[in-house]
Amino acid sequence: MANTPYPESYYAASANAVPPRPTLQDDVETDVCVIGAGYTGLSSALFLLENGFRVTVLEAAKVGFGASGRNGGQIVNSYSRDIDVIERTVGPRQAQLLGQMAFEGGRIIRERVAKYNIQCDLKDGGVFAALSAKQMGHLESQKRLWERFGHTQLELLDERRIREVVACDQYVGGMLDMSGGHIHPLNLALGEAAAVESLGGTIYEQSPAVRIERGANPVVHTPQGKVRAKFIIVAGNAYLGNLVPELAAKSMPCGTQVITTEPLGEELAKSLLPQDYCVEDCNYLLDYYRLTGDKRLIFGGGVVYGARDPANIEAIIRPKMLKAFPQLKDVKIDYAWTGNFLLTLSRLPQVGRLGDNIYYSQGCSGHGVTYTHLAGKVLAEALRGQAERFDAFADLPHYPFPGGQLLRTPFAALGAWYYGLRDKLGF
Numbered sequence: 301m302a303n304t305p306y307p308e309s310y311y312a313a314s315a316n317a318v319p320p321r322p323t324l325q326d327d328v329e330t331d332v333c334v335i336g337a338g339y340t341g342l343s344s345a346l347f348l349l350e351n352g353f354r355v356t357v358l359e360a361a362k363v364g365f366g367a368s369g370r371n372g373g374q375i376v377n378s379y380s381r382d383i384d385v386i387e388r389t390v391g392p393r394q395a396q397l398l399g400q401m402a403f404e405g406g407r408i409i410r411e412r413v414a415k416y417n418i419q420c421d422l423k424d425g426g427v428f429a430a431l432s433a434k435q436m437g438h439l440e441s442q443k444r445l446w447e448r449f450g451h452t453q454l455e456l457l458d459e460r461r462i463r464e465v466v467a468c469d470q471y472v473g474g475m476l477d478m479s480g481g482h483i484h485p486l487n488l489a490l491g492e493a494a495a496v497e498s499l500g501g502t503i504y505e506q507s508p509a510v511r512i513e514r515g516a517n518p519v520v521h522t523p524q525g526k527v528r529a530k531f532i533i534v535a536g537n538a539y540l541g542n543l544v545p546e547l548a549a550k551s552m553p554c555g556t557q558v559i560t561t562e563p564l565g566e567e568l569a570k571s572l573l574p575q576d577y578c579v580e581d582c583n584y585l586l587d588y589y590r591l592t593g594d595k596r597l598i599f600g601g602g603v604v605y606g607a608r609d610p611a612n613i614e615a616i617i618r619p620k621m622l623k624a625f626p627q628l629k630d631v632k633i634d635y636a637w638t639g640n641f642l643l644t645l646s647r648l649p650q651v652g653r654l655g656d657n658i659y660y661s662q663g664c665s666g667h668g669v670t671y672t673h674l675a676g677k678v679l680a681e682a683l684r685g686q687a688e689r690f691d692a693f694a695d696l697p698h699y700p701f702p703g704g705q706l707l708r709t710p711f712a713a714l715g716a717w718y719y720g721l722r723d724k725l726g727f
């Protein structure tokens with residue numbers, strides 16, 4: 301079988317060393333078979349192992365091959381949809397549960413890093429930057445809202461204060477979340493995979509699930525083996541393809557691109573982001589950036605609907621970076637790559653059960669570093685028979701994309717064009 305390598309990213313180039321992992325070539329038996337070794341799969345596996353389940357993880361390529369090993373590394377709390385929108389959709393009780401969980405993912409990451417001694421350049425502090433008075437007003441109302449759910453660590457930044465944390469003169473203000481922050485995402489995934497193995501879990505790489513035999517005793521087939529399990533967790537997200545047609549129908553893979561500069565040196569790096577916080581702006585099609593451990597700038601932005609790989613990533617993202625930081629005009633770009641996240645029509649994650657024993661979580665629509673860690677905990681709770689928090693997610697309404705799989709890309713692109721125009725015109 302072909303050995304799928306990581307994409308040529310800064311993360312792959314600076315990944316911690318890991319032992320080679322086997323390809324599944326047998327017929328094995330386990331309690332839970334997890335499909336996909338991104339954060340959703342690894343977090344589920346870890347919580348399950350900590351609770352006494354036997355766990356086997358199947359990964360089509362390598363640990364962290366998907367979005368979890370390619371993302372901007374920003375620990376952004378909450379969901380890709382504002383909690384008041386959620387409240388209007390689902391009512392106060394369910395919104396209360398979801399609101400209380402909105403900042404839990406960041407805590408889980410920190411607990412994992414500390415407990416399993418994961419070397420992933422973890423830094424505290426994330427900034428939401430407002431490009432207009434309207435966006436600043438929105439941040440103010442978000443802060444009030446999050447405080448209602450018990451999240452009181454947020455600090456509003458006026459125009460003077462935001463200049464102290466980011467040397468970009470586009471912003472009128474912002475909000476600092478010290479429970480946000482950033483990590484080397486691939487090294488976080490690799491560290492979590494090592495933790496899974498330290499607890500007795502098995503991870504097979506280059507072992508795609510190609511068929512699921514459903515029923516009371518489900519079996520997951522790979523090209524050379526099979527896993528018999530009591531439960532299956534589907535965690536393939538934007539890379540799952542059509543393995544589970546029900547899930548493919550109501551979501552859409554989208555590409556987003558990231559570039560990494562050459563090392564900037566202490567002085568220049570500090571002049572851009574003196575406290576080393578990560579930043580994302582408040583546009584619908586947002587830009588996000590941060591420094592790496594070795595003082596490069598990682599800058600991401602833009603969306604390609606339908607997950608086609610753009611030919612020249614640097615040509616798309618570099619102008620955005622220079623708009624924020626014209627002082628980087630002579631700086632070289634060392635890496636550029638693309639990755640896929642999974643969009644849902646509501647931009648809320650899809651969580652649920654197919655039959656009695658196949659569980660899934662997917663589609664956090666962009667902000668997934670924290671949510672996926674929470675999802676692992678919530679899925680593990682459900683498998684242990686405590687489904688209240690799982691149900692709060694599972695009961696969120698979801699709809700297929702208009703136009704089905706054929707027309708969902710142009711429809712979504714049209715929607716994004718509209719929101720992009722609103723961002724540009726500032727209304």
Ligand SMILES: Cc1cc2nc3c(=O)[nH]c(=O)nc-3n(C[C@H](O)[C@H](O)[C@H](O)COP(=O)(O)OP(=O)(O)OC[C@H]3O[C@@H](n4cnc5c(N)ncnc54)[C@H](O)[C@@H]3O)c2cc1C
Pocket residue numbers: 335336337338339340341358359360361362363364365366367368369370371372373374375376507508509510535536537538539540541543555556557558588600638639640641662664665666667668669670672
């Ligand atoms: C470029 C980029 C930047 C981003 N930046 C941020 C950010 O800064 N902050 C943030 O919060 N979120 C960000 N996100 C989103 C975030 O990375 C994702 O939401 C999150 O990593 C999804 O994790 P996951 O485990 O669900 O999916 P993935 O990490 O994509 O993992 C799915 C895994 O399943 C495997 N798989 C698929 N099908 C099969 C199969 N049939 N059998 C076996 N294995 C299979 C894949 O190979 C893959 O390894 C970004 C996403 C991208 C692409």
